[in-house]
Amino acid sequence: MSRTAQAWRDGLSCLFRSGCPQAATLLAAAITLSACGIGGFSLVKAEVDRSLLTGAVSSGTRAPSDSERVSDEATIRNAVSAADVTTLDGTALAWANADTGSRGAISNLTESRNNGALCRKFTTSRESYDGVGLYHGEVCTAGSGLWRMMNFQPAL
Known part of the structure; x- marks a missing residue:
């Protein structure tokens, strides 16, 4: 036992x-x-x-800091400039920024010529720790294969 x-x-x-x-x-x-x-x-x-x-969580989301915004814009610019517009066929293009933890999907990507420069207009979502937002933007070639963000604004 x-x-x-x-x-x-x-x-x-x-x-x-x-x-x-x-x-x-x-x-x-x-x-x-x-x-x-x-x-x-x-x-x-x-x-x-x-x-x-219990407490309430603020319904407003904080705006990203300048360094986060610049880093996310660069990541989005690189994704838009590297995309093959002819093969996307309306499919969303995912992007992620390891530096800020942000991610999203680029959609409505259209290509045009503006004063001889190749430009791409797009809509993108931005999901991060501070919330989710929708943005409209435009990137254009700036010579020597470089692309420049011409416009990047929150969608209203």
């Missing part, structure tokens, strides 16, 4: 013998535990705890 089982058996037999030092302790524990269950538990008797308070 295991030691635990033997100790349990000895404790129970001690409870019913007189002169056992553990009897008083075991009897007190049994009475205490049984007293907890006498009243029973009822959901009808349960009351709402009115001492708990």
Whole structure:
């Protein structure tokens, strides 16, 4: 027989013998535990705890900091400039910025010529720790294969 089982058996037999030092302790524990269950538990008797308070989260989202915005704009610019517009066929183009934790999808990508420069207009979502936003933007070639963000504004 295991030691635990033997100790349990000895404790129970001690409870019913007189002169056992553990009897008083075991009897007190049994009475205490049984007293907890006498009243029973009822959901009808349960009351709402009115001492708990909750707070509200601001519905407005904070604007990204300048460094976050510049970094996200560069990531979006690179994604738009590297995209093959002919193969997208209306499919959204995903982007993610590991530096800021932001990500989104570029859609409505159209290409045009503006004063000899190749330009691409687009709409993008921006999901980050501070919320979700929708933006309209335009990038154009600036010579030597470089692209420049011409416009990047929140959609209203």
